[in-house]
Amino acid sequence: MQRSLPLGRPDFDVDPGQQQEAIERYDDGRGLIGGDPNRRPAHVRWRPIPEQQPYFRLIDISAEKRARLAGFLAGEAAGSVGDVAAHRPLEIEIGFGMGEFLAGRAQAQAERRFLGFEVKRDLCRLAIRSLLQAGLDNVWISDDDARWALPQLGLDGRVAVIHVLYPDPWWKRRHQVKRLFSLPFLDLVHQLLIPGGLLHVRSDVEGYAQLIQQVVAEHGGFSANDPALAAPFDADPPTRREAYCREIDRPYWVLGFRKEARAEIRGC
Numbered sequence: 001m002q003r004s005l006p007l008g009r010p011d012f013d014v015d016p017g018q019q020q021e022a023i024e025r026y027d028d029g030r031g032l033i034g035g036d037p038n039r040r041p042a043h044v045r046w047r048p049i050p051e052q053q054p055y056f057r058l059i060d061i062s063a064e065k066r067a068r069l070a071g072f073l074a075g076e077a078a079g080s081v082g083d084v085a086a087h088r089p090l091e092i093e094i095g096f097g098m099g100e101f102l103a104g105r106a107q108a109q110a111e112r113r114f115l116g117f118e119v120k121r122d123l124c125r126l127a128i129r130s131l132l133q134a135g136l137d138n139v140w141i142s143d144d145d146a147r148w149a150l151p152q153l154g155l156d157g158r159v160a161v162i163h164v165l166y167p168d169p170w171w172k173r174r175h176q177v178k179r180l181f182s183l184p185f186l187d188l189v190h191q192l193l194i195p196g197g198l199l200h201v202r203s204d205v206e207g208y209a210q211l212i213q214q215v216v217a218e219h220g221g222f223s224a225n226d227p228a229l230a231a232p233f234d235a236d237p238p239t240r241r242e243a244y245c246r247e248i249d250r251p252y253w254v255l256g257f258r259k260e261a262r263a264e265i266r267g268c
């Protein structure tokens with residue numbers, strides 16, 4: 001029996017002013033969770049996570065760990081030679097929470113590589129513990145805001161699937177700039193995915209699920225929502241949020257978008 005999770009408000013507001021600000025100030029780091037990491041260097045050394053663990057925070061990474069991470073992202077496996085990345089597809093989960101889906105999927109898909117982002121460091125500690133207990137060596141995680149870290153990892157056109165499961169709806173008007181789904185975020189997702197790569201999203205907030213479909217349509221670089229694309233992931237362990245929704249019969253929306261070539265580049 002899961003502990004009750006907050007259900008949020010019945011209404012989901014969209015403030016066009018906040019959406020516009022999120023677009024205009026995306027490159028300044030407006031909307032990043034915890035703010036711009038460059039401006040809080042002292043905070044990053046709080047209770048470090050052991051060097052050997054498959055965890056990183058980019059602002060505080062050693063040269064040795066950076067090299068190991070680069071090897072993992074390049075698709076290197078122990079004893080492998082040549083370009084094996086194509087055979088070891090890379091999946092990313094943004095906001096993995098307690099990590100049930102990430103760990104479960106990584107266990108079931110041992111030939112794939114996984115990169116998970118969760119800004120709450122204590123949740124990263126929990127996730128690392130279960131990854132190590134399960135003996136998984138195909139997952140790395142980070143407590144960086146994914147929007148800040150991903151453009152620095154050299155992964156353009158190399159990611160097979162991006163999962164965003166139950167993203168925070170950020171109900172309050174002044175917090176709406178933190179919402180993950182905006183046009184610049186979709187530019188990033190589009191850049192990262194391989195041709196035909198998949199964006200898999202779930203939400204139990206109907207208004208947010210609708211907003212996501214609108215922003216994806218406005219972006220123009222993805223197919224229309226096809227939930228069937230995301231159906232195979234029903235076989236993976238649900239996230240904590242989804243398990244709770246299933247338990248209390250709360251509806252949730254499953255969205256799948258395929259990367260397509262863009263007809264024109266927005267705003268350029």
Ligand SMILES: C[S@@+](CC[C@H](N)C(=O)[O-])C[C@H]1O[C@@H](n2cnc3c(N)ncnc32)[C@H](O)[C@@H]1O
Binds near residue numbers: 169180
């Ligand atoms: C509503 S919770 C859902 C957690 C989990 N996916 C689930 O379904 O139970 C959203 C999670 O995303 C994390 N998060 C939000 N924005 C993020 C970002 N930009 N980068 C990494 N993690 C993020 C939050 O810390 C939070 O734990």
